[in-house]
Amino acid sequence: MVNYNGDLLGKNTNFLNHNNRGLRYGDALFETMRMVGGKLFFWEDHYLRLMASMRILRMEIPMHFTMEFLEEEIKKTIAANEGIGEQLRVRLSVHRNDGGLYTPLTNDISYIIEVAPLKEAFYVVDESPYEVELFKDFYVNRDMLSTLKTNNKIINVVGSIFAEENGYQNCLLLNNDKQIVESLNANVFLVKDGKVKTPPLEDGCLNGIVRKKMIEILSKLENFDFEEASISPFELQKADELFVTNSVVGIRPITKYRKKEFGNKVAKELLGKLNAIARLA
Incomplete structure (x- = not known):
């Protein structure tokens, strides 16, 4: 119904x-x-x-x-x-x-x-292969409309078809400045040497709810240095971890981008904290 x-x-x-x-x-x-x-x-x-x-x-x-x-x-x-x-x-x-x-x-x-x-009551880490690639056919605008969850999702649809045709589980979207914005269905986070980054809203990413919760969690953790900053595609292959977040999946670790494979230690740690605040929210 x-x-x-x-x-x-x-x-x-x-x-x-x-x-x-x-x-x-x-x-x-x-x-x-x-x-x-x-x-x-x-x-x-x-x-x-x-x-x-x-x-x-x-x-x-x-x-x-x-x-x-x-x-x-x-x-x-x-x-x-x-x-x-x-x-x-x-x-x-x-x-x-x-x-x-x-x-x-x-x-x-x-x-x-x-x-x-849904299958799971709470967020869980899926450790199955999750390979991504850049989607460069079209770009996300750096404006407020891109941050809203509207029905204007044609770039996400075409990007999803591209991913399926090429055997990827997801793609990363770029803005007109060729900076990483988000994935096809989630916000993106990059981990390198204890530092965690996610693109700022000014770059055109969705104002995601779990993104917001991740920022709240990371801002309180002393063992991580967190910042909202633009992410260049050149940073991806140097990262220790990449993961994406949305309200249904929670946190989804990316396992591979081109020849680089990633771990999920930080994603697992953050997922436990996300589940904890989800129970209280």
Whole structure:
């Protein structure tokens, strides 16, 4: 079952049409979250990011669109999907309502809630091979829109096809200055000699929730020197570790880039700390 504006609909129900602005113009946002035992991981952070993004895109935020309201709608959707399990992937999408061309007729919005089962209750380190390559066909712009979780993901789609065609598990995206921005579906971190780096938002990376949590964790650890700084592709083969982060997977170590293979010691240490704050958030 899918929740569309509070109505529970079968997954095969046609409730969007050709006038949908998310389809026509990518005029939409989404949040993807992990939920375990009725608890949404980092829910307040996801909610605040969504509200801030809606304001930036000049969407009208309904008065009832509170954290409590949306959480209840998510729980209602889960209840309607009987037997789906206790650990879930939740996607909350918001799109501007139908009408208009580039200029909308209204800034009012609609929302969609979808849920799907996950295998693991908490974040775990996957140690299977995870090889990446640079995707250089198209570049990410260095502006605020690139930091938002919008439906404008065509570079991610084309990059994912490139990765699949060439036997890679992921690709790293570059901005117009040829600096590493992120992977196709996650933020990226580089470890070298006890120093951890991640690209700054000014380089065009997604303002990721787990990225934010990693920065909070790393800033408090005395055994790591952390900074938000641009990452050159030339640094990749000199790194001790590379890993990517998102809200569903948590931390995913990269095992290989070209001829360089990487460890995962730091990723494992940070994952334990991420799980600890996920339980408390």
